[in-house]
Every structure is written in structure tokens, then in C-alpha cells.
Amino acid sequence: MSAKKSKGFKKEAGTGKMKSIKGEKPEIEYRFYNPIDTKYILYSEIFKKGSDFEKNINLLFSRLIPEISSERSENKGKHLDFVIKEFDNFKNKLQIFSLLSSRRESFIKSLEDVGFISRGFSALCQWRLIIGLGGVHPEETSMTLHHIYGIPYIPGSAVKGVTRHWAVLKFADRSGQDVNRISNALENGENLDIEVEGIKFSDLIEIFGTQGKVGRVIFMDAYPLREDAINLKIDIMNPHYPDYYSGKQPPADWQNPNPIKFLTVEKTHFQFYLISQDSSLLQKSEVLLKEALGKFGIGAKTSLGYGIFEI
Template identity: 30%
Template sequence: MSTCTAIKEVQEVLGKNLSSVDSASLRLRKLLFLGDNSRGDEINAVCKCINDKTVQRRWSSNWALPSGVEAGGKSILLRLEGRLVIHLAGGILENAGMCIHPHFNCPFIPGSGVKCIARHAAWAKWDETKSVEDALKVAWTFGCPTGDAMPKKEKDRTRKEEEYLDNFLEKQRPEWFGENGKYKTFAGSVAFLPAFPVEGDFKAVADIITCHHPDYYGGRKEMATDDESPNPQFIPAIEEGSLFRFVVRPLGRMAGEVPSSETVMKWAEQFLVEGMTLYGAGAKTAAGYGWFSEDKEAAAKQKAEEEARAQKAEAERLAQEQAAAEAARLATLSPVDREKALVEKMTDEEFAALCKQLGEKSDEIKLAVVAVFKTSKKEKWKTWKRRKPDLASEIIKALGAFGKELS
């Protein structure tokens, strides 16, 4: 018999089988049924919460990277080529967790995980070349210590001393990474942000991992034999084909010896793409899970959108500058000249509407209208007097004493 983790009062509010819970995070981590036959049903219930189109639309319409997150940074789009299984140990159901955002109800890859995968790709490149250049790329991009230090106990060491990256850097650049080096403890130059699906482009599914030899792996048998009963385990996964956005941005910690922000950002992007396409994210990567590919079509579309946004932002900036300059210029003019400048900017329709309401306007506006009729709109006034004599008479009457100059 299954047992609900929610108290009776909560169950009454949320309905039978917790049907009113639309938060996948709560459904997986707090509110579920535990029992021998409930695991698969619970995983399916979580997937249903994640895939709810109403929640997805709310998520995709409300969620955006905070303003300025991508300023100076780089957004990278990668397509999931195999199911993604990540953070399995994060739920109440043993080894059946998933990284689900508690507010936006969507799966995501933590920034710490993204950084580790990218750093592994950078380390693998150094491990292949053993060059100072590649070692420094790891340190400047991800920081020091690099995570590859030689164990203190000799029995735990599996490589030569110089084959551990921290020791390699210490020997090659002692003034920077030695015992008293300037960058002995350095946090790196790039921030790796959590990766989210693009515009709700994701689908959660219930997957199965089957242990064919539970007695052998559990230590109850010395040999794995074919007479054991398979033990299928349900786990949540993200279906392949989902498009994820990865974001990296400079941290602004550049010092004299550290390469430029642009250079380090290029390294970070390169290592991130290599890490996700060569090593993958999450569990079961050896079985084809968690692998990504570059989506050139989506990247081209994103580049075009970014350029359009940049052009729009530049146009808005120029418009604001021009408006500020015009406001400053108008502030230096006399009241009549200021009104004249505003009248001259009016469209024909706006100017005609103003002339029909001159009797209600201030003396400054009336004088401004007289001035434009004698200068920039001189021909219009002649035309109105000839073709619209009634309107011209009304204008002169509304102008009062100021209209004598137009008679």
C-alpha cells in the first residue's frame, strides 16, 4: 500500500492523488506517494506536471534572462541529441531526481555542472598536449586550483607529479601559481550560468533503468547469473531534441597577466561546446544520454535576432540623445520661440486641428502661429485665404489683436 508524504489536510486541499499540484518540483521532492508499486506512477505524474502546456506557456511568456545577464556575455544554443538524465539523487524517490526550477517548472542544467563539463574539456586538451599554453587557458578561464591536484598520500597517486595540472602550473609559473603565487587562489574570469530550454522547447518522459543482476551487485551472489530477476527502475528524463541556451559572461576580474576578456570568453565558449558535444551532461552518457550538438540554424537565427535587438537599442539610444539635445535647445528659447519650434514640427493634420482651437490657446501659441504663417507656412496661409476664406477669417478672429498682421 502506498503512503502519501502530504498530511491529510494538504491532501484534502490538493485533491485525490494530488491532482491539483502543478509544480513538478513539489511533486517530485515533497508531495508524492511511496510504496512498492507507486514509483512509475509518481514519475509519470511529475512528467505530466512538467509537460503541462498551460504551465509551459506561462513559463515561456514570463521567463527571460534578467536584464543585463547577457551584456558582454555570450549565448550558445545546443540541441539535445539524447535523453538528458540529471540530478537523479535529488528527490525523495531514491535515484529518481531531476533538476527542476522551483518557480518556472522547467528542467535546467546548473551552472556549476556546466562549468565542470567545460573545465573537463579544457583539462582533456591539456592532458593531451601537456603544453603551458593549454594549462594557462584552464587557469585563466576556470580558476586555480584547477581541481586536478596531486593527492597528498603517495598510495593514492596514479600519475607522475608533473601530470597533475596544479603541480604542472606551479612548476611552470611559480610566480603566479606557486606557494606564494599571485594567482594561487584565483576564481577564474568567466561565469557559467544555468542552461535553460529555449521558449519551453522540452518534454519530460519516464525512462527505465533495468538492473539485470540485483543479487550480484547487491553482494548476495559471487557471480552474475542469468537466473536473477531483472529489477526495472523508473527515472525522469528530458526527451532528445530539446534546444538549450547556455550563457557565459566575463566576471571583470582581469589583471595585468590575464588575457583580455574577449580572448578568455572565446576559450570558455570553445570548451563549453566541446564539453557538451564530446562528453555530455548528466548520467548515462556512456549509453548515449546527455549529448548535445551545435544547432547552426538556431544559432544563425539567434545572431540575427541579437543584431536586430542591438540595432533597435542603438536607434533608441540615438533618439533619446536627440530628444535630450532638442529639449536642451528649447529650454534656451523664449516662450514664443519655443512654441514656434513645436508648431513647426506638427503634421498638417495636427496644425489644422490647432488652428481650429486657437481661441482657447495661450498668447504665446497664438504669436507662434502668426510667426509660422509669416515664415515656414506662408504659402499655406495664402492658400487658405484663397480657397478657405471662412477658415482664414475664423483664425484671424481667434488670434484677436495678433491677427492684424495676417489680414
């Protein structure tokens, strides 16, 4: 690699002022592209491959963002239609789920070989499910898609989180104590003398862990059972008082509704797995998880019926 003379700057001792200097700068053999160049490079690569090759849906959804236009809502709808179309093309051609299932079973088997126990069950989302709606996304509304496989899934952190929240609500309701009191005690590992339907509060501490202690139950990511049974659908939320929500005016009936489109998963089976070295804690965790999925729901907008599962 050759070098060439270039001008630079450095701070002058004692004064803090910048002083011009001459130095050796290696001549690089690559270029930095600006966004407009990147767009055309991406387009040219897609056109070279043709429109029928399988694409990573997560990249299409979160990175290939359409140009801004005056008809933003219509433009976003077309983008989501494009994502769904490409996903249908993707799922009908690849057998990724058989490979994913084999990998997951191999992982569980390796844990069972060293003393862990697993429990799994499948559940059907009765209507629609949206995980990660409030995540960072250039078009306001997001959705959790696997960054490698490009498929919708429920992260294990979300599965554990909703199970823990359901357990807190259940214990608070049955004991008559404040929800925050129950949650803080669980977070800090403070054992309360409460037992609900055969599950002690000490069991919750062991299952979920505390700030200083790891939980003894592993909540696995939940994946759809089959690629051909994943249904992506566009849904709409329709804020009727946009000027009120933006802090400009009080709510009033003459303000124009502002429909916001977002992506959901509809009527899809998911496979859930729990892993632990304690069979008793594993059984109690499964009970709480099934109750949470069937009675409380997981993801966004559960109060409107989203994310409710049929076990």
C-alpha cells in the same frame, strides 16, 4: 498570549541529576502536525482547488511521494506518469519562459553596463538528458528541477564542471601527461607549459580559477528555450544482477532483473550563456564548452549517449 503552569526538568548542581521543576510555559496557538495529518491536509487543499490548477512540478516530483506498496516499481511508474501529466498541464498554461527570458536578459544587460561581455548560443540535446540522477530522492533516482520555476534546467556549476573536465581530458591527451597531473595543476594554479589549439594552460587557470582564485568567466544556468518544446520522458535502467550489486551473491544469470524507472528530458533545446570581462577568455571558453557538449556530453550516463548536444 496566556501562560500556564507546566512541569519541566533541569540538572541539579553538583550531582548532574535531573530535577523536576515547575515553570511558566507560554500557551501557543498553533499545532505541530505529524506526517499522516500533513498528508490529509495536502490532499484536502488539492481537492479544494480542483485537479486542473498549475502545480510546482519540483514539489510534485521530490515531495509528493506516493505511498509504499508491494508493487513499488509499478507505483513509481504511476507517480512519474502523474508528474509528466501535470507538467504538460503546467507548460501549456503558463508563459513562465517569456518572464524568465526577460529576467535573464535584464541581468545580463546590468552586467554589460559595468563592463562585462556576454556570449550565448542554443543547442539541441539529440536524445535524452538527465541532470542530477544520483541526487538524494525518496525513490532512488532523482532529476534536477528548478526549485522555484519547477522546470528542468542545467545548473551553471554543471556547465562549468563539464567544460573544465573536458579541458583537462583534452590537455592530458595532447600533452601525453596524466589526467590527475593536469587536474591537480589546474586546481592549484600551477602553470604548465602546454598549449592546445591556441589555448594555453594559463588560460585555463584564468577561466576556471583555482582553490585560492576566482575564475574570470561566469557560466550561467542553461534553461530550455520554450516551454512547449520541453519533453519529459520515462526511461528504464535494468540491473541484471541485483543480488550481486547488493553484495549478497556473485553475478549469475538466474538472478531476476530489477527495472528502475527514472525521469529524463528528451530532444529539448537549451540556451547557454557565458559572461566575462575578457573577450579572449570568453571566446576560448565558448570553444571548450561547445566541444564538451558535442563530444563528451553533460549529466549522467553520457557513455551511453545521454546528454550529447548538437550545436
